[in-house]
Amino acid sequence: MPALAFEIAATAGRARLGRLTTPHGTVETPAFMPVGTLGAVKGLGPEALEETGASILLANLYHLALRPGIDVVEALGGVHAFTGWRRPVLTDSGGFQVFSLSGMRKVDDDGVTFRNHLDGAALRFTPENVVEMQARIGVDVAMVLDECPPWPVEPEAAAAAWRRTLAWEERALEHAAGLGAAAPGARPGAGWAGGLFGIAQGSAFRELREAAAADLARLPFDGFAIGGVSVGEPEELRRAVVEWTAPALPADRPRYLMGVGTPADLAHAVAHGVDLFDCVLPSRNARHGELFTREGVLKIKNARFRDDPAPVEDGCPCPCCRRVSRAFLHHLVRARELTGAVLATAHNVRFFLDFMVGLRQAIASGSLTEIAVGASAAGSPQGSH
Amino acid sequence: MPALAFEIAATAGRARLGRLTTPHGTVETPAFMPVGTLGAVKGLGPEALEETGASILLANLYHLALRPGIDVVEALGGVHAFTGWRRPVLTDSGGFQVFSLSGMRKVDDDGVTFRNHLDGAALRFTPENVVEMQARIGVDVAMVLDECPPWPVEPEAAAAAWRRTLAWEERALEHAAGLGAAAPGARPGAGWAGGLFGIAQGSAFRELREAAAADLARLPFDGFAIGGVSVGEPEELRRAVVEWTAPALPADRPRYLMGVGTPADLAHAVAHGVDLFDCVLPSRNARHGELFTREGVLKIKNARFRDDPAPVEDGCPCPCCRRVSRAFLHHLVRARELTGAVLATAHNVRFFLDFMVGLRQAIASGSLTEIAVGASAAGSPQGSH
Numbered sequence: 001m002p003a004l005a006f007e008i009a010a011t012a013g014r015a016r017l018g019r020l021t022t023p024h025g026t027v028e029t030p031a032f033m034p035v036g037t038l039g040a041v042k043g044l045g046p047e048a049l050e051e052t053g054a055s056i057l058l059a060n061l062y063h064l065a066l067r068p069g070i071d072v073v074e075a076l077g078g079v080h081a082f083t084g085w086r087r088p089v090l091t092d093s094g095g096f097q098v099f100s101l102s103g104m105r106k107v108d109d110d111g112v113t114f115r116n117h118l119d120g121a122a123l124r125f126t127p128e129n130v131v132e133m134q135a136r137i138g139v140d141v142a143m144v145l146d147e148c149p150p151w152p153v154e155p156e157a158a159a160a161a162w163r164r165t166l167a168w169e170e171r172a173l174e175h176a177a178g179l180g181a182a183a184p185g186a187r188p189g190a191g192w193a194g195g196l197f198g199i200a201q202g203s204a205f206r207e208l209r210e211a212a213a214a215d216l217a218r219l220p221f222d223g224f225a226i227g228g229v230s231v232g233e234p235e236e237l238r239r240a241v242v243e244w245t246a247p248a249l250p251a252d253r254p255r256y257l258m259g260v261g262t263p264a265d266l267a268h269a270v271a272h273g274v275d276l277f278d279c280v281l282p283s284r285n286a287r288h289g290e291l292f293t294r295e296g297v298l299k300i301k302n303a304r305f306r307d308d309p310a311p312v313e314d315g316c317p318c319p320c321c322r323r324v325s326r327a328f329l330h331h332l333v334r335a336r337e338l339t340g341a342v343l344a345t346a347h348n349v350r351f352f353l354d355f356m357v358g359l360r361q362a363i364a365s366g367s368l369t370e371i372a373v374g375a376s377a378a379g380s381p382q383g384s385h
Numbered sequence: 386m387p388a389l390a391f392e393i394a395a396t397a398g399r400a401r402l403g404r405l406t407t408p409h410g411t412v413e414t415p416a417f418m419p420v421g422t423l424g425a426v427k428g429l430g431p432e433a434l435e436e437t438g439a440s441i442l443l444a445n446l447y448h449l450a451l452r453p454g455i456d457v458v459e460a461l462g463g464v465h466a467f468t469g470w471r472r473p474v475l476t477d478s479g480g481f482q483v484f485s486l487s488g489m490r491k492v493d494d495d496g497v498t499f500r501n502h503l504d505g506a507a508l509r510f511t512p513e514n515v516v517e518m519q520a521r522i523g524v525d526v527a528m529v530l531d532e533c534p535p536w537p538v539e540p541e542a543a544a545a546a547w548r549r550t551l552a553w554e555e556r557a558l559e560h561a562a563g564l565g566a567a568a569p570g571a572r573p574g575a576g577w578a579g580g581l582f583g584i585a586q587g588s589a590f591r592e593l594r595e596a597a598a599a600d601l602a603r604l605p606f607d608g609f610a611i612g613g614v615s616v617g618e619p620e621e622l623r624r625a626v627v628e629w630t631a632p633a634l635p636a637d638r639p640r641y642l643m644g645v646g647t648p649a650d651l652a653h654a655v656a657h658g659v660d661l662f663d664c665v666l667p668s669r670n671a672r673h674g675e676l677f678t679r680e681g682v683l684k685i686k687n688a689r690f691r692d693d694p695a696p697v698e699d700g701c702p703c704p705c706c707r708r709v710s711r712a713f714l715h716h717l718v719r720a721r722e723l724t725g726a727v728l729a730t731a732h733n734v735r736f737f738l739d740f741m742v743g744l745r746q747a748i749a750s751g752s753l754t755e756i757a758v759g760a761s762a763a764g765s766p767q768g769s770h
Contacts, residue, residue, distance in 0.1 A: 040717060040724040045731070046708045048433075068716045072692050076712055081694070084708035287723075307457050309466070323431045323469035327461055331453045332425060338672075339425035342727055346430070 004195035004222045006254050010364050014273040017363040020254055022088040022140035023193045029275040032356045033058040034349050039083035041283050043345040046084040053353040057085050058278040062094025066116050070133045078138030090141035093130045099148045127168035128175040135179045135189030144172040146199040151232040158203040162212050169198045195222030204237040206244050213248035223254040230259035239268055246273045263355050270359050282348035287341045289333040292351040305330040318350040389580035389607045391639050395749050399658040402748040405639055407473040407525035408578045414660040417741045418443040419734050424468035426668050428730040431469040438738040442470050443663040446519055447479025451501050455518045463523030475526035478515045484533045512553035513560040520564045520574030529557040531584040536617040543588035547597050554583045580607030589622040591629050598633035608639040615644035624653055631658045648740050652760035655744050667733035672726045674718040677736040690715040703735040
């Protein structure tokens, strides 16, 4: 019995216009989740993030468990009270982070022991405690612990990682089922009303990806993620993984492509039936002076913007475009002023969210193909010539 | 004939409740000007700064002349169009910065030649070109070029610096008079409608300070600044300089104490008749995790805030206090997250501006003494025990 409701209002080919209902509100899908690893998108307070139009925030269990610690977040009333963000929160389990700590971890069938990147202290994540920690801080959507292989990886290792992940997912589901049903206070995380998503792996091997999707589709998750992408693989393979996996995941629940991507990637995945996304691209690239527009990426530090009085994007309603010119942003970013990063982040996050609005409208009106084609332009830099 | 109007609505002892009218709007005084050296307060866009209640922004001619350059700002329509800040702007002339570049400058009776701190290229500031550059970018209040002696300094050197500064001020006034009267386009900066403030110097020598104030008071400036403070002198001397100088400046025009200070400093100076202030304290200290409150300064990185669910200051309407706890700010600032600096800056700037609102109300109601006493608490750290 899923804890989250997901309704599909319209479809266009494989693309779906949906509505995901969570304890902290509704998310219109396809949706982009800005990344607030430590509980805030870098440079934006909770009100500024709301103003971008974000309907759901992605935070990271691994990072929050390290600091301030799950006990602290729980005692303060959970992740919403802690961060001041009142809309839905999805936490990544941290599997991706843990498996990026090469040489600092030891994985076994029961979980993974690792030294954290801050003080090197040993921590252990298991399928059960990862669900429990997310339940304790009251996230709307929790992610299972998965083993995310590096890129590239041998087929045998990818298959072994998937077998282990699948076993962990079954254990996570069993543990989560106990939490929702238990009397409040009965055990840590009891009474949690959020949902749990499974994650499909399989690297870039078609047979393994298809088998993994089929395995996962049999489990009663509230949603299904495509993991193990954006780990260094070429774009063609990333897109192929989406095309192999997304259609094989259950049609009646949300599909989430983890860590992707450019506007063109988003449009491609939406066209193949993906509903949720997260990516650091808008916020990270903003801090480096790369501004997304419908015409392409502006490298705002480029000399040609020094005296450009136009806003980053004409008609964009973000706090950057409403008030300052490309010339001022050029000036601030070149001088490494904080305000440059703040304004650029507000713009880029807004751009991604508005881009998703456009995709949703295109699904509703049956014109998705045009958007998907237009997105190719929005993914490419234009500021270097 | 002053270009700016200044009306005094009420007084309480030497303190004055005033209203300074400039081309871009009215400033209720006593007023605090947040520092946006490069055109923005670090971490706040123009709308976020408006939301703090700021009625006038301080920017810096020296920094803007270096980058993006006066030509660029002028071509873009002036400092307001460039920065997106629509309310009044005062620019410091850069004398303080130039005279801080020890060993990189050569001063003569006509001006100062120096190597800038960015690329070492030689620049020359004169009383005339400093006024002209500020006029060209359309500031509401321009400051004269002054020679700001270091601390400590010999009496003879301080007196010589003042003689030179006074001569420069007369030349600046003469040059400014030509700008306002000239037909538009007649010469650079012609048609400028802003005002020009003189600056009193004299280090911490009482006789020199009193003589300087008397010298300056004879000149037809739109306002009068007390310079050469906050250069390393002890608090008692800084306050003494204010007590010697402020009452000797013309009562019918605004008095501006440059680069000061703590809330207690502001209350002290207001009680001695000062009307305008600027200081990096709220924004710089915010970035280091020092949060101003009515109860004192919170060092938010202190472990005692780790699980403190209260806002930085109860009832504060800033975007930080409205939504996040001390615990979350502690978390963000310790993790060096941008959002920590942004929220802390929004709070501290708001605190200083609200503190000025309190001083204005106290002048209006005749209760200024209580505020001045209370301010001593607000200047002292409370977070370290």
